[in-house]
Amino acid sequence: MDSALIPNGVKRCSMGKFLLWNSIIGLVLLWGVFALLLCWIKGLNQTNMNNAYGFALWIWADLAVIALGGGAFFTGFLRYIVGKEELKNIINYAVLIGFICYSAAQLILGIDIGQPLRGWFIFWHANIHSMLTEVAFCLSCYFIVLCIEYIPLILENRQTDKVPFFHNLTHNMHEVMAIFAATGAFLSFFHQGSLGGVSGVLFGRPFGFREHIFGTIWPYTFFLFTWSAAACGPCFTILVTKITEKIAGKKLVKDNVIDLLAKISGWMILTYIIAKTADTLYWAFVTAPSTGFILAKFYTENPGSVYGYWILFLEIVICGFVPALFLIVKKWRRTPVLLWTAIILAVIGVSLNRWVLVLQVLAVPVMPFTDWNIYFPSWQEIATTILPVAYGILLIMISYRYLPIFPQEAELNPIEPEPEPEQEAKPEGKAEEIKTKAGEPELKPAEA
Amino acid sequence: MEQVKDKKFGMVIDLDKCTGCGSCMVACMSENNVPFREDETDKLLSVAWMRVYKMTNRKPYPDTEVCYFPRPCMHCEGQHSGHSPCVSVCPAVATDYSTATGIVSQIYTRCFGCRYCMAACPYHARVFNWFDPVWPHGMEKSLSPDVSVRMRGVVEKCSFCYHRYQKAMEKAYVDGRKELEENEYQTSCTQACPAGAITFGDLNNTHHEVYKIAQPDHKHHGKSKNPKVFRLLERLGTNPKVYYLSSRKWVRQLGDNYRPDEIMK
Amino acid sequence: MLPFISFEWVWDMGHLVFHGGLWYALNIIGLAMTYCVLKTIYDTYKGKGAQHH
């Protein structure tokens, strides 16, 4: 039915299966849209946020997806600036994932603010000293870059590519892609960093506050965030690629590409986590104590012992050093189980880091006579957070079906003569099922 | 022409006198058109600019002691002029620090509700309008035209009754004066407090009562020279303009965080 | 956001650096895109692209 739109030399499932899965995901999307409308029409009383928890699930989701979407800028940086040619085989997907993550972040921000219709005040009445302003500007600009990077991909669809103008545009944009990639890397450096600064500048919140470089400009979490996004973003790109491969039931990217990206990630994570450890130690023994806080105050005696030292151990050791080593050692990263483990841990690690720096900051009592604040999101918050996940899956499904995202797919999966359409459809359908059920927990923190 | 000196309006709350009655809270609500809802028992959803906290020495009966702790906005000055925790983070300049008065303002029509300032404020002085404000039919008559009613989705907080300052200045201007008398500008809570526990005035003016009690050391970010006077969470460097006076040591200690090794000495 | 227009604007180092960087990035993106589009129009006019198919 839609075979004319499907890229040359690759096979796709039947239209029926495709639509069926589209509608299932679409239902989840609609649920999210319903929650979104509730929040817009009735206001933020639909959430479980309160005056102590002004930032909650949504802001965490924003920070997390931006970090995970960091794969786009960093892969682009490696591909176009550093010149790692192999990465051209994964850059398309990295861009798509980045596009989804960044559009998701903007959507969530649009729900999160109390006056969405005044959202543009952040640009118009900008306070340049606010980390959020920096985030808003760089994030929006970088989103434009992502769109620009995504456009050639769309235009490479078999039908649009036939149009000479589009074909030429694609070609010309590829020619100058390095400029966009460089600009993207520049912008990402700042907004990733500014997100790190969001809690780092809060000198009223000893849990989040960090010393500043040169005493005033940026807190050290600025650099840690950029670094961790560059380190863990590619892991998320690999993870989503691997999941897509599992679902599609075929190899889409060659091992050497994954291997290279994984190796770089490994070293990035290692250097990041060493820096993070140093930061944590300095904060725990110098910064926080100077305001009367010892580490135990942050990690003990809270209701249900939710916030314990286990967080530090999980974030730094289990989700930091462990994946770093798994990815650095060649033998380990080439063992599929360990590679999978490492990328999943890295993704959890960076998400946990963002969680801690948003929610624990607000949970810790600062006034000595107040208690810990405990928060659990409302269904509306959860639904609106899942909404972009569903949207992401849909966009990936559609893009994968109609666009030549994986340049190596045809080579890795040569079409045998006279394929049976029924057989083709079946594994695809099953694979879709795995994607929605098994794939969701991993995708959720990422694209939410 | 003589230059008008910068003011630094601040407050001293005498915790020895404060009885925790809550009149300051209602005085503030009534003055500032604060909305109310059917269920106000979730204090984290409640809009209140002034909140009276209750603290105890955590000792068992009969050695228990209780102290009430009224908490308006601290109008922090920060370590350098105007670098209060909230003002520095607001992305849309919806809150600002006035160096002329030392008051941290909040522009409701500018605020787009990101709540970053709430995350920044360690005093929970900022509250968000989670709900549309609703006055039951007829009750809107009690609204004061001096203060605009806030819409849902924006952050609000104590303004030190800034509109009263404006009114007083207008009057002074008509009288041909540039400076206000101490009693011309007082906040609603100060005026109402039945115990007279609140003293309000200009911390830069050595003749003002508030200066005499607080004895701020402007060379050290306003730290009080009065041993009985302290500020809440002073160590964070917020440099608040609300001072507290208590003759009880445990109360003064509960005003800030101390490491175990500091409490020993 | 804009000098002269918005009252938040201050002529200080912070604003110059921040908005300098911002407009710098925006201009690069804009110029590069303009270049692409113009070049594409030129190429298409020259009949490029069609011979692939």
Add this chain to the structure above:
Amino acid sequence: MSFLSFAVGGAAGTALTPMPLKLMDDSSIWTQMWPWIPVPQDGEVSYENSVCTLCPGHCGITVKKVENRVVKIEGMKGHPVNDGGICLLGLAGVQLLYGSRRVKTPLKKVNGKFVKISWDEAVTEVASTIETMREKGDAHKIGCLSGTNRGTVPELLKRLLWVCGSLNFFHMPSVQDSYEITLRMMQGGSAMAGFDLENSDHVISFGSGILDGWGSPVRMFRAHSLWREKGARFIQVESRLSNTAAKADKWVPVNPGTEGALALGIAAVIIDESLYKTDFVDNYSSGFDSWKRQVTNNYTPEIVSKITGVDKSLILLTARDFGRAKNPLALCGRGEGSIPGSIKDFKAVHALNALVGNINQQGGVWAIPEPDYINWPEPTLDEAASAGVSKGRIDGAGKGKYRLAQSLFNRLPEIVNSKASSPPDVLFVSGANPLYTIPDTVAMNEALNNVKIISFSSYMDETADKADLILPNHVFLERYEDVPASAGLNQPITGLSKPVVSPQFNTRHVGDVIIQVAKKLGGHIGDAFPWSDYKTCLEETLGDKWEALNQTGFVTEADFNPTNDMSGFKTDSGRFEFLENGSVAEVLFSSVKPEGDEASYPLTLVPFDSMRLTGGYIGNPPYLMKTVEDTVLKGNDVLVEVNPKTASKYKLADGEKAFLMTPKGKACVKIYHYEGIKPGLIGLARGLGHNVNDRFLAGKGVNVNQLMGSKEDTGSGLDAAWGIRAKLVKA
């Protein structure tokens, strides 16, 4: 395809025009002036002075108006009671004026439902009700319950009843009654108790919530602050760490109900160590020797320590400090003083004051003369009236064992049950809400089942809801009213409450209604009310005070100074009586035992008062509800204070739901672990659990009076219950 091109092209074109920017701008401007967000109307600002009558404190208020709207109530500067200060209830008074709780027009109950009637119909209805009663010869079965017994309005009510043939005028009792009785017994004559708090340097309060609403709250706060400034000592004797106890220099935790014993114990030490004022005792008192003997024999520190649970050393210390102070002052009356309490306690405390010689002394207890400006000619009674009046009072007040009491409305359920005397058939209720405020509301409700209630309430409260007829009065901001005296004030004062705004609804001044009813009834009744309306009545009654009152809002007697005046004792002996009639039994402390047996109810429920909850006839306005702490009310659940020790004994976790049971009733509550309450007690706030047509107040928590019983004081007949046996069972 061409349509698609058109659409895409159109969209792209539109995006390039300024339209999106314009829409963006417009939409944000729209959010800044949402039509459902009220915009307060500006207008000319004016201020008017008046008096707040929401509690017996009677503070001067300055009402801020914008055009004809009240926007703020502030304390009146220079007023002798509050000098600019104001409490939260006074501040929230605006919400009572405009609140949804108001009765907006006269209502009559028809088939269980209220229907609107006109004022003519309402007045006719009242007149015909009275007429019928009189014709039946049941004039004495007309009763009236008023919130207060002072001022022209209560006097008009009393007069109406009287000329119709009934003496059954009741008022809501409080510690002021107890103090009056005490003064009558020990000093003779009728006077109010005034306390020269400001000049005292050592105050000991026996359970009085002097910072929780006792007396005139704002004045108490100001006095307390003054003590802080000049270093006066303040001791609180109480079983719970109330706000008052929290502010005291020393909190003396005592077994509840034994405060009187502690007072006698302190007296014993003072006598023992000869710290008392011999001058006063020798020259101006009588009965001291036998009183002294009783006290020193029966209230040694050891014995008192056993009764009260207070350490002997602390008793000695407290007594010595008190005895050595220059201007010591002892206060009595539990909580905010809504329950009169045991006269023995008051006598013990007052004797303690006499012992240190601070009667009519600087910083002491003063006898404040009753207001005397109401001097209406005695009315002529017709036959029906004389017959009714001859039947006397149904509650027995003023006679026999109740000779000291003026009114005993708390005895009504007992009267109905015992059928000893005939209960009222018709009851006027003005400024009171007995179905909420009187302990054992269930019994009170039953007692009123067959009574026709005619309510003058401005608000739809519990009693108004049960009424057959409501003739809504103006609220205090809409009406004239004389406001005599301020609870506990050390000088006679008369205030004038003025209408600062025109009536918001179709309400009518209760004084006008009385006059109109009387005129309708005509004859002697009409003659007894010669005034055309209430304002005329008030103006004539106040005479030369009227001008001053209208101008300043209050008048005081500038030359009033009773210090060192020992000629005022109007007892038979002309001296201060330590022992009235020389009775030994009066000295002996007898604990008012809480109702219920200890075996089935191992704990004791004690109600407590707080400034943030009004326990009286006016329920909390919305702003006050906002200030109620979440350790008192959470959602619709009330929290009861339980010492963690007691809680762990009954395995009740903090925040857990439980059933609170007393011999009078059962309620679902939440547990709040509070270190400040004595183990074995359950603290429950007064002022919650209203059942009224106001969503900001109704259905929140439990009315403690529903669980409380009434305990008749042997000395006066007034209610003396301070608690009730109770138990907690996990829900």
